[in-house]
Every structure is written in structure tokens, then in C-alpha cells.
Amino acid sequence: MKxxxxxxxxxxxxxxIPVILMLVxxxxxxxxxxxxSQERIENQILFDKLVSISDYIVKYKGAEKIEYSPNxxxxxxxxxxxxxxxxxxxxxxxxxxxxxxxxxxxxxxxxCIYRFVVYQWEIKKLYxxxx
Amino acid sequence: xxxKKIICVWSMNIIxxxxxxxxxxxxxxxxxxxxxxxxxxxxxxxIGEDIWRVLYLKGDFTGFDKExxxxxxxxxxxxxNLCVAFEEEDVASCIPSEELIVxxxxxxxxxxxxxxxxxxxxx
Numbered sequence: 001m002k003x004x005x006x007x008x009x010x011x012x013x014x015x016x017i018p019v020i021l022m023l024v025x026x027x028x029x030x031x032x033x034x035x036x037s038q039e040r041i042e043n044q045i046l047f048d049k050l051v052s053i054s055d056y057i058v059k060y061k062g063a064e065k066i067e068y069s070p071n072x073x074x075x076x077x078x079x080x081x082x083x084x085x086x087x088x089x090x091x092x093x094x095x096x097x098x099x100x101x102x103x104x105x106x107x108x109x110x111x112c113i114y115r116f117v118v119y120q121w122e123i124k125k126l127y128x129x130x131x
Numbered sequence: 132x133x134x135k136k137i138i139c140v141w142s143m144n145i146i147x148x149x150x151x152x153x154x155x156x157x158x159x160x161x162x163x164x165x166x167x168x169x170x171x172x173x174x175x176x177x178i179g180e181d182i183w184r185v186l187y188l189k190g191d192f193t194g195f196d197k198e199x200x201x202x203x204x205x206x207x208x209x210x211x212n213l214c215v216a217f218e219e220e221d222v223a224s225c226i227p228s229e230e231l232i233v234x235x236x237x238x239x240x241x242x243x244x245x246x247x248x249x250x251x252x253x254x
Contacts, residue, residue: 015143022150044169051174058181080184113174116181116207118188123206 043111046130049096050113054128057103058115061087062126082119082126093130100131179232179251182207182215195240197222218248227252 064081085103093101102108105124110131117126185207186192191200197220204215204224213231216223220240230252238247 012143015147019143019146019150022147022154026150026154040169047169047171047174051177055177078188080181081188114211116178116185116210118185121189123185123189123203123210125210 046098046111047113049098050111050128050130053092053096053101053103053130054113054115054126056092057085057128058082058117058126062103062117080115080117082117082124096130098130100129102129103127175232175251176234178213179234179249182213182251183234183236183249192238195220195238212253213251214254216250218250219245220247225254227254229253 059079060077062082062085064078064083066076066078089101089103093099100108100110102110104127105119107127108129110129112127112129114125114127117124119126186200186203189199189203191203200217200222201224204222207213207215208224214223214225214227216226227250230250232249232251234249234251236247236249237244239245240247
């Protein structure tokens with residue numbers, strides 16, 4: 001009877017080892033997948049934020065504007081024609097939930113994207129960098 | 132006792148089989164998920180629109196001066212290594228081998244409104 005129990009235990013042992021190995025592998029792999037997908041989502045969110053900020057700068061905030069005047073009629077905005085980059089970034093940074101935000105004609109810190117603009121009648125790359 | 136052993140072995144086999152299936156099912160989408168890079172389709176579109184807008188601001192479409200367009204496209208190439216080609220008008224800084232953006236635009240060329248396909252890509 002004892003011998004019989006021993007056989008069952010050995011059989012159980014040999015069956016449980018691959019099950020445990022597979023479980024460990026699945027758990028490890030799933031945590032790796034979760035980590036990677038989370039990283040990818042975070043990068044995508046940051047990228048989308050930078051694209052939105054660059055759009056706001058290029059099309060409105062930094063763009064050449066002609067205010068309303070009786071001679072020229074309604075106020076006009078000229079997208080991609082940059083006349084001023086000296087504006088406050090703190091509010092924008094806080095609203096977008098970024099730790100760092102740099103906008104300029106040279107690369108800054110963090111992840112960067114660029115847009116083509118005209119500045120002083122020259123084609124330039126406007127970098128929007130953030131983290 | 133014999134029945135208990137059979138049930139035990141069978142249940143272990145079922146668990147093993149289920150876990151193997153789970154493993155297989157989890158691996159396939161995982162590779163698809165990991166291979167995915169950032170979706171920059173909107174950004175690429177914006178870059179294409181930027182190029183067109185910049186050329187417009189530089190006055191290149193007034194009279195559709197091909198030399199002026201070429202020189203500005205060269206400037207864009209120097210800045211970004213992006214090739215821009217206007218397919219219908221034989222204007223290009225270089226021919227993009229890998230097209231990133233293709234935009235259909237309209238411009239006045241020699242007094243006529245013409246459709247221009249602008250292709251932007253890497254050399």
C-alpha cells in the first residue's frame with residue numbers, strides 16, 4: 001500500500017513540475033508584456049501631447065497675427081509663420097502634465113518632435129521637446 | 132485507489148494542456164503588441180501639410196516657380212533628410228524610396244488649376 005502511494009506521489013511530482021514551470025513562465029511573460037505595453041502607451045501619450053503642443057504653437061501661439069484694425073478688417077493668424085517664441089511655457093507644461101517642455105530651433109531635452117516653420121523668411125525646424 | 136490515480140493523472144494532464152494552450156495564446160498577441168511602434172500617422176500628415184504651407188508662405192506657388200520650389204525643397208532635405216516630390220510637375224529634391232506621406236493638393240500652374248500629388252519620404 002505504501003509502495004502504491006509512493007508511485008502516485010512520484011507521478012504527481014513529475015506532472016506538477018512542468019505545470020509550475022509553465023505557470024512561472026506565463027506569469028513572467030505576462031508581467032513583461034504588461035510592462036512593455038504600459039511603456040508603449042506612455043510613449044504614445046507623450047508623443048501625442050508633443051504633437052498637440054506643436055500644433056498649438058505653430059498654428060496659434062507662436063504664429064504671426066494681425067489684430068483687428070479698421071483698415072484690414074478681421075484679425076488674421078498665419079499658421080507656420082513664426083514671429084515670437086518668447087511666451088510662458090509653465091502653464092502649458094502644467095496643463096499637459098509634463099515635467100519638462102522646451103520649444104526652440106535647436107533640440108532640447110527629452111523626446112523631441114519637429115515642425116517646419118518660416119522664421120524671418122527662412123525655413124526652419126521648430127523643435128518641441130518634452131518628458 | 133486506481134480510480135483516484137487515474138483521476139489525478141487526468142486532471143494533471145488537463146491542467147497541463149490548458150496551460151500550454153494559454154501559453155500559446157498569450158505568446159502570439161504578445162509579439163504583435165511588442166512589435167508595435169508609436170503611431171505617428173497624424174504627425175506625418177502634419178509634416179506634409181507643414182511643407183506645403185511653408186512653400187506657400189515663401190511665395191513658391193505664386194507663378195509656380197519650379198526653380199524656387201526646388202531650392203526650398205533642397206533646404207527641407209538639408210534640414211530633415213526628407214525627400215519631397217511633386218509627381219505631376221517633375222519637381223523633386225530627391226525621389227522618396229519609402230513614402231511616408233502622400234497628399235493631393237491643388238495649385239495654379241501656368242494659369243490653370245492643377246492637381247499636384249506631393250510625396251514625402253526617406254531617400
